[in-house]
Every structure is written in C-alpha cells, then in structure tokens.
Amino acid sequence: MKKAGILMILGPLFLLGLYVFPLWNIMLGAPQYPDPLGLNIHINGLRGVSEFDIQNIDGLNHYIGMHTLPKAEEMWEFGTFPMVIGIMVGIGVLIGVLGYLGKVNYKWFLGWFLLMSILGILGMYDFNEWLVDYGTNLDPNAIMKLTNPDGSPMTYKPPLLGHVKMLNFDVTSLPSTGAWLMFMGMMLTLVAAFMGWKSTKNQN
Amino acid sequence: MKIYNHLILTLGVALMLFSCGQQNQSSNGALSSSAAEKVYVAPGEQDEYYAFLSGGYSGNLTVYGLPSGRMFKEIPVFSQFPTSGYGYSEETVPMLNTSHGFVPWDDAHHPDISQTNGELDGRWIFINGNNTPRIARVDLSTFETAEIIEVPNSAGNHSSSFITENTEYVVAGTRFSVPVPQRDMPINEYKGNFKGALTFISVDPEHGHMAIKFQLLMPGFNYDLSHPGRGKSHGWFFFTTYNTEEANSLLEVNASQNDKDFIAAINWKKIEEYVNNGGGTKMPANYAHNVYDEHSHTGTSTMRNEVLTIDPTKVPGAVYFLPTPKSPHGCDVDPTGQYIIGNGKLSADLTVHSFDKMIAAIEGQKFDGEAYGIPILKFEDVLAGQVKSGGLGPLHTEFDGKGNAYTTFFISSEVVKWKLGTWEVIDRKPTYYSVGHLMIPGGNSRKPFGKYVVAMNKITKDRYLPTGPEMEHSAQLYDISGDKMELLYDFPTHGEPHYAAGCPAELLTSNSKKIYRLDENRHPYAVTTADGSKVVRDGNEVHVYMSTIRSHFTPDNIEGIKIGDKVYFHITNHEQDFDVPHGFAILGQNSSELLVMPGQTKTSVWEPKEVGVWPFYCTDFCSALHQEMQGYVRVSPANSNTELKWSLGE
Incomplete structure (x- = not known):
C-alpha cells in the first residue's frame, strides 16, 4: 500500500504540467502559410504557437464572420479551470498521503480517478461547446458568406480531435503536452488504485 | 596533292576533337547525373547558396x-x-x-x-x-x-x-x-x-x-x-x-605603353x-x-x-x-x-x-x-x-x-x-x-x-x-x-x-527577418494603435497618420485638404504576418508608390493641383478584398472653409 500511496501522490502532481504546457493544440496550415498558424489552448487562456498567430488567425477569420479568439478574461473557464486543477491536485496528493499512511484505501484512489475523469469529460464537452459557438456563431455582415452544396450556410467549427479540411486550410486538433502529462498522471492513479486493491486482496 | 594533305590534316584534327569529345562523354558515364538534375531545385526546395x-x-x-x-x-x-x-x-x-x-x-x-x-x-x-x-x-x-x-x-x-x-x-x-x-x-x-x-x-x-x-x-x-x-x-x-x-587623353593607346x-x-x-x-x-x-x-x-x-x-x-x-x-x-x-x-x-x-x-x-x-x-x-x-x-x-x-x-x-x-x-x-x-x-x-x-x-x-x-x-x-x-x-x-x-x-x-x-515589429516602430509619424490615426494641419502642411490592415486604410475618407497644401501620407502597416505588405498610391503623386512592410512606416508627399475628390488605393494585392482597399481625399479651393475631417466606415 505504501508503493501505491507514493504513486497516488505522484500521479496528481503530473497535472501541474497544465500550468506550463498547453492542453490542446490546433494547427492551421495552407499553401500560403508554409509556416502554419497555430493555437495553443492552455487552461488559463489561448496563446499563439508563434508570437503573432492569434492576431493573424483573427485577421483571416474576419472574412468569414468568425468572432475574434477570446482573451483570458472573456471566458469563465480560464479563471475556473486552473482552480479546479489546483483543487484536484491538492485532494489527490492528500489522498495519496493518507493512503501511504494507511488511513484510506484504494477506493479513494479510484474515486479521485473517476472524479477527475468526469471533470475531464465535462471540460471536453465545454470545450466542444465553445468550438461549436466559435465556428457557427457568425457575424451576419460577414464579408464572405459561403454555403454548403445543399444551400445551408457553411460553418467553421474546428475539430475537437483530428484533421479536417476547412476552405483552403488543413486544420489539425490534437492533445498537447499538458494533456499527455495529465493522462499519464491519471494512469498512475489508476495503477495506484490497482496496486492498492491487490495489496488489500493479499492481506485478506 | 598539297590540298589533299591539308584536307586530311583538317579531317584528322576534326576527328581527334570529335573522339576527345566522345571520350569526355563516356568518361562522365551513365552514373553521373545530368546537368539538368544538378541545377534543378524542385518546387518547395531551396537553393544551396546565395x-x-x-x-x-x-x-x-x-x-x-x-x-x-x-x-x-x-x-x-x-x-x-x-x-x-x-x-x-x-x-x-x-x-x-x-x-x-x-x-x-x-x-x-x-x-x-x-x-x-x-x-x-x-x-x-x-x-x-x-x-x-x-x-x-x-x-x-x-x-x-x-x-x-x-x-x-x-x-x-x-x-x-x-x-x-x-x-x-x-x-x-x-x-x-x-x-x-x-x-x-x-x-x-x-x-x-x-x-x-x-x-x-x-x-x-x-x-x-x-x-x-x-x-x-x-x-x-x-x-x-x-x-x-x-x-x-x-x-x-x-x-x-x-x-x-x-596620360590624360586617348588612354587606350597612351596608357598601354609601359611594359609593366x-x-x-x-x-x-x-x-x-x-x-x-x-x-x-x-x-x-x-x-x-x-x-x-x-x-x-x-x-x-x-x-x-x-x-x-x-x-x-x-x-x-x-x-x-x-x-x-x-x-x-x-x-x-x-x-x-x-x-x-x-x-x-x-x-x-x-x-x-x-x-x-x-x-x-x-x-x-x-x-x-x-x-x-x-x-x-x-x-x-x-x-x-x-x-x-x-x-x-x-x-x-x-x-x-x-x-x-x-x-x-x-x-x-x-x-x-x-x-x-x-x-x-x-x-x-x-x-x-x-x-x-x-x-x-x-x-x-x-x-x-x-x-x-x-x-x-x-x-x-x-x-x-x-x-x-x-x-x-x-x-x-x-x-x-x-x-x-x-x-x-x-x-x-x-x-x-x-x-x-x-x-x-x-x-x-535563419537571420532573415520576416516582419518588422510594430511594437519596436519608433517612426515619429507612426500610428501604432488601431485608433491612433489622425490628420493634423500645420499651416499648409498636412500630416496624415494613416494605418493599414487587411483590407482598409484608416482613415479612408479625408476632407479639408486645399490647393497649395503639402500633404504627407505617413503609412504604417499594422500587419504582423509574413509577406503581407500594403501599398499606397494617390492620383497625381509626383513620386512613386510606397510598399510598406508589416510593422513599417513610410511617407509619401502629395501636392494636389486640382480641386476634386481624388482616390488612393493599395498597390499590393493583399487579400481577397484588396480591390476594396481604397479611399478618397476631397480637395477644396485654397480659400475654402471646408472643415478638416477624416473617417473610416461612417
């Protein structure tokens, strides 16, 4: 149980990477952009991969009536997410320490993992909602109003995961370093739960 | 007979040259790449030397x-x-x-x-x-x-x-x-x-x-x-x-006399x-x-x-x-x-x-x-x-x-x-x-x-x-x-x-710049913020602090210019994206256009000679809306009271 406790302390600490590294990354490449434009999504705001990428993405998107990318203060998520992650790291480490001391059992580990998973899924859901809004809530006075072959207005929601061709741009959306660190950390807590369960079983 | 000898000699020399040529070709062999391949730099690839x-x-x-x-x-x-x-x-x-x-x-x-x-x-x-x-x-x-x-x-x-x-x-x-x-x-x-x-x-x-x-x-x-x-x-x-x-004259002869x-x-x-x-x-x-x-x-x-x-x-x-x-x-x-x-x-x-x-x-x-x-x-x-x-x-x-x-x-x-x-x-x-x-x-x-x-x-x-x-x-x-x-x-x-x-x-x-940074622009007439554009009269000199971004000039309507004015268009390009210059030209300009790189400021002087409404436009195809990137300057008689004003989108 001590080893499991150590893993349970380490796992949540991996989430601290989210304060440094981006959670998600969206790249926009086109023939006229040999160096693609890129958007890094951090838990506390959006940043360009290169210094002026956000300005240049906004500059392009205004043709098709998309709103400018939100500043950190314009979305509650960028204030809330860092707090949620902080609280979850705190709780996780506390559970790990208590587990190490034998005060709580593996079920708490599993509980933290499940709670974090639910929060993660909610986060993804929220993120997707924003992508939908960003890509479909278009300025009615847009310079270019494009339609699909069936006559419906064309929308520009970037993919949550993977690649789509959007007008002249290849848009690729993938988890970034922060997400991978979070994934590894959560896996560690799952391993901790498994080890805790095994040691409990062995004691029995 | 002499002529024959001459011919044979010439033929002989020609043959030797020919065979030399052949030898050269064969010595290059089928393995060596052709001249065309050596100079071909495929689309998207870059040259080896400047x-x-x-x-x-x-x-x-x-x-x-x-x-x-x-x-x-x-x-x-x-x-x-x-x-x-x-x-x-x-x-x-x-x-x-x-x-x-x-x-x-x-x-x-x-x-x-x-x-x-x-x-x-x-x-x-x-x-x-x-x-x-x-x-x-x-x-x-x-x-x-x-x-x-x-x-x-x-x-x-x-x-x-x-x-x-x-x-x-x-x-x-x-x-x-x-x-x-x-x-x-x-x-x-x-x-x-x-x-x-x-x-x-x-x-x-x-x-x-x-x-x-x-x-x-x-x-x-x-x-x-x-x-x-x-x-x-x-x-x-x-x-x-x-x-x-x-020598001070006819050097082709006089300066060619010394052996050394x-x-x-x-x-x-x-x-x-x-x-x-x-x-x-x-x-x-x-x-x-x-x-x-x-x-x-x-x-x-x-x-x-x-x-x-x-x-x-x-x-x-x-x-x-x-x-x-x-x-x-x-x-x-x-x-x-x-x-x-x-x-x-x-x-x-x-x-x-x-x-x-x-x-x-x-x-x-x-x-x-x-x-x-x-x-x-x-x-x-x-x-x-x-x-x-x-x-x-x-x-x-x-x-x-x-x-x-x-x-x-x-x-x-x-x-x-x-x-x-x-x-x-x-x-x-x-x-x-x-x-x-x-x-x-x-x-x-x-x-x-x-x-x-x-x-x-x-x-x-x-x-x-x-x-x-x-x-x-x-x-x-x-x-x-x-x-x-x-x-x-x-x-x-x-x-x-x-x-x-x-x-x-x-x-x-790796050292070649792609843009000039707008936040490092220290041109005295630069407009570095979106709302910083203005037109300032100083006697018969008029300074237009103008900015450009895809795809408009700010301001794009200017009134109150008079015959006899010397109008300085100070154009600052607000783009910070590689290869997005904007140009500026106005009808009757006695100089050339300006091609302004991202983050840069350039100035052109215009001295209008006729009353009227004169267009200016972007000379560098900058976007799908480049043709819309234009504006007008109203020029009034020297003694008129037309108020100096400028606008965008009004």
Whole structure:
C-alpha cells in the first residue's frame, strides 16, 4: 500500500504540467502559410504557437464572420479551470498521503480517478461547446458568406480531435503536452488504485 | 596533292576533337547525373547558396540562388526604386544625398560579404557606387540598404569595396586620379599633379557603421582593383594600377605603353598605427554620410567636412610597388594569403607574386628605383610564377580552397582552371560570351566553398530569345567539384554585373527577418494603435497618420485638404504576418508608390493641383478584398472653409 500511496501522490502532481504546457493544440496550415498558424489552448487562456498567430488567425477569420479568439478574461473557464486543477491536485496528493499512511484505501484512489475523469469529460464537452459557438456563431455582415452544396450556410467549427479540411486550410486538433502529462498522471492513479486493491486482496 | 594533305590534316584534327569529345562523354558515364538534375531545385526546395550579383548600371544589388540561377530579390542601393518607394519616400530620399545633392543613380560594382577571421560571417554586404564615389552597406537580416558613405577626393570608385579579414575596413580606391583637393587647372598638367586616393573606411564591429579612417594620397595612376591580404598577409592590401604613364587623353593607346604597371602593396596596419599616433594631415572635405535606422524606418544624411589624408612617403615601409605586366586588371589573393595574382588584361599570361618573396625583398632593401618616392621592388625578386595559359585578356581570379585558381579571359572568352604553385593549366571551358568577373562562394576568403563557379558575361549574343537591341547580360554556372569543370546552366542577370559574392544559404536563412515589429516602430509619424490615426494641419502642411490592415486604410475618407497644401501620407502597416505588405498610391503623386512592410512606416508627399475628390488605393494585392482597399481625399479651393475631417466606415 505504501508503493501505491507514493504513486497516488505522484500521479496528481503530473497535472501541474497544465500550468506550463498547453492542453490542446490546433494547427492551421495552407499553401500560403508554409509556416502554419497555430493555437495553443492552455487552461488559463489561448496563446499563439508563434508570437503573432492569434492576431493573424483573427485577421483571416474576419472574412468569414468568425468572432475574434477570446482573451483570458472573456471566458469563465480560464479563471475556473486552473482552480479546479489546483483543487484536484491538492485532494489527490492528500489522498495519496493518507493512503501511504494507511488511513484510506484504494477506493479513494479510484474515486479521485473517476472524479477527475468526469471533470475531464465535462471540460471536453465545454470545450466542444465553445468550438461549436466559435465556428457557427457568425457575424451576419460577414464579408464572405459561403454555403454548403445543399444551400445551408457553411460553418467553421474546428475539430475537437483530428484533421479536417476547412476552405483552403488543413486544420489539425490534437492533445498537447499538458494533456499527455495529465493522462499519464491519471494512469498512475489508476495503477495506484490497482496496486492498492491487490495489496488489500493479499492481506485478506 | 598539297590540298589533299591539308584536307586530311583538317579531317584528322576534326576527328581527334570529335573522339576527345566522345571520350569526355563516356568518361562522365551513365552514373553521373545530368546537368539538368544538378541545377534543378524542385518546387518547395531551396537553393544551396546565395549569390549577390552587382546590378552594374542599374545601381542595385540582385539576390540569386545557386545552383538554380533564380533571382529572388533586387535590393535597391544607389538607385531610386519605384517598386518599394526607395529614393522616393521621405524616409529614403536622404540615403541618396551626396555633396553634389540628390544623386538618384550609380554604377554598382563589387559586392563583398563581411568576414570574421577571414571567413564569411553573413552580417553585411558592402558594394561600391562607381560614378559618384560611395560605399553602401546592406544589412543581411533585412536585405535592405542600411548605410551609404560618400568618398571624397575619389573619382571612379572602382578598386572598391573590398574588406579586410575581420571587416576592420572596407576599402575604396579611385580609378581616376584627380586634383586633390579639386581645383580649376589645365587637364594636360595632370602628370605629377593629380592624386589617386585610396580610402580606408573603418567598420564598427557591432553596428557596422562606417567612418573614413584615412585616405592615402597616391601618385596619379589609375587604381583598378584591389583585394586584402589574408592569413599571413593580413594587414596588407593590394591594388592593381594602370596608366602609370599618367596620360590624360586617348588612354587606350597612351596608357598601354609601359611594359609593366604596378601592383601597389599597402601595409595598412603600419598606416593605422601612424594615424593612431597622430599622423596624417586633416584636409577640408565635403561628403555625405547616410544612415538608415531600422526602428525609426528613417534615413538621416549628415554632411562631413574633414578627412584625414596620408602622404605615403611620410610613412616609411608602408607602400611598395610590385611591377606587373600589361595594365593588370583584377588583383586577387589566394586563400592562404601567399599569392597575389595580377591579371594582366592586355597579355596572355598571369603574373603571380609571392608575399614571402615580397617581404624578403623589402627586408633586403632590393629596390629597382622609385616612383614619386615610393620604392619599386624588382619584378624577378617578387615573382612566384607565371601562368602561361594560352588564353587572352585575363581579368579576374577566384579560388576553390583546394589549391586551384580559376581565371576569366575576356578576349578568348573562357574560364581557365590552374594550379597554385605549379602554375599548370588543368582545364579550360568556353563561356558565352566574353566573360568578365567570376565568383565562387567565399572564393575571396580564407575558406572558399568550391562547388560552383558563376561566370558573369559581358555579351550574350545568340544565347537567348532576341529582345531587340538591348538585352540582359548572361551568367553561366559551372560545376567545379571534379577535376574538370562542367558547364551546367545559363541564366540572365540584371544590369551588368561586375563581380558577385556568394555564401552558403544557411549562413543567412535563419537571420532573415520576416516582419518588422510594430511594437519596436519608433517612426515619429507612426500610428501604432488601431485608433491612433489622425490628420493634423500645420499651416499648409498636412500630416496624415494613416494605418493599414487587411483590407482598409484608416482613415479612408479625408476632407479639408486645399490647393497649395503639402500633404504627407505617413503609412504604417499594422500587419504582423509574413509577406503581407500594403501599398499606397494617390492620383497625381509626383513620386512613386510606397510598399510598406508589416510593422513599417513610410511617407509619401502629395501636392494636389486640382480641386476634386481624388482616390488612393493599395498597390499590393493583399487579400481577397484588396480591390476594396481604397479611399478618397476631397480637395477644396485654397480659400475654402471646408472643415478638416477624416473617417473610416461612417
């Protein structure tokens, strides 16, 4: 149980990477952009991969009536997410320490993992909602109003995961370093739960 | 029977030539790649080398890629350039200021890339204006002209602009000797009275700023070309001379009489020491020094009024003459600094002097008389060897760093490869036609990149599609990586290139700027915020602080301009995206358009002469809405009360 406790302390600490590294990354490449434009999504705001990428993405998107990318203060998520992650790291480490001391059992580990998973899924859901809004809530006075072959207005929601061709741009959306660190950390807590369960079983 | 013999002989020779040709082809074999493959740079791929070709009488510098021969850019240097507004915009007009006023053109000759420890460092490239003597420095992070300094007491600034191996100096020698200082005197009293000024311009190691350190006032010969010593001969500079006869008329005959002219060897370190110890004579002079500031995007011209002159006879051991046959043209120093090559343009041979022998002769005081107090060394004492090439009219020599030299022959129209030390000719290849300069990237440094040589031809008859009496010149690219040179490619060049400089691409690519930062823009009339645009009247001067971003001008409607006003359009491009310039032109503008790079500010003056509503527009196709990027200026009569106002989207 001590080893499991150590893993349970380490796992949540991996989430601290989210304060440094981006959670998600969206790249926009086109023939006229040999160096693609890129958007890094951090838990506390959006940043360009290169210094002026956000300005240049906004500059392009205004043709098709998309709103400018939100500043950190314009979305509650960028204030809330860092707090949620902080609280979850705190709780996780506390559970790990208590587990190490034998005060709580593996079920708490599993509980933290499940709670974090639910929060993660909610986060993804929220993120997707924003992508939908960003890509479909278009300025009615847009310079270019494009339609699909069936006559419906064309929308520009970037993919949550993977690649789509959007007008002249290849848009690729993938988890970034922060997400991978979070994934590894959560896996560690799952391993901790498994080890805790095994040691409990062995004691029995 | 005699005729038969002749025929057989001719046939025999023809067959031999034919079979030689065949042999050559078969020796290349099916395994070696074709010339087409060697010069082909596939779409999306990049060239291996940059080549900077002087634009000759275009006054500019052109940037090419090797081996593709594709031209990437024309950098305006000494000539007005309506494409960008250089020499027309208020910011760049001062760059072309001289003691003779605004001179919008020059004859650009010899580019040279800055060096550290004798190797190319890729910071700046220098080039000389020949007609109104000037030296320019081009920044190789922006590929724009950063500085131009006028050279007083010089005339026909031709043995220029060559740099010493740590870019301590950029050197400018005069081709025409003139009275120094200039004065009203009979031309036929030239001999003994005119002077040839060799000017050493120091280069600030950090910023590259140029300043004339001293001018050496030499006898009144023609100083044709020069190159620095390097390695062991660092500290010396070598100039070819012609017209040591000091003729002032019909030079093609009168300056070709002496069997030998000189290479002047200048120990500049010795003169530098003399100057640093207070030597030399200050002489009143009048010359312009023009500096472009990258952050204010503005050039400033300052007039200088004094130059330090040196009498070469006052500095013992500083200057010697090396006799060199037949009006030598190019003066080239091999990568080790041991050999000084005099390309005797009216002879068949090349004369090679030895630096070691020169030093020994100087130390042995073995002189063969003197000219105007300057010791002449004995030809035999300094001679290292002669290349009996069989060609005619050698002009210039470059080096491959593998012990070989390549010399152009103008009259016999060929490039000849020969070996340093043994002086044997290894290979020769014809050029089409009448080659002048040649260039191997780094070929005049301690470390040449001996893969290609570019031959710059003076005549291009018959090689391209005809375009009337006037046409571009032609360059030819040879592969010199093997024992034999291989002609790969012909490509046209702009103006008449006199020399070129080249370097590996990676030396420059990572430093090449993509935009200017708007937050570093310190132009006094810049608009750096979206809502900072305004129009300000000051008497009959009106300053329009205008910004551009895809795809509109702010403001785009201006009223209250009157006849008699002088309207300054200060255009700031708010883009911070690579390759999104905006242009500006207004109907009736008496200058050129402006092409404003992202983050940059440029100014154009407009003096409306007729009442009306006049359009302006973006001249650079900037986006799908480029055609919408336009505006109007209302011009009212001089005595009207039309209120000054400006707007966007109202």
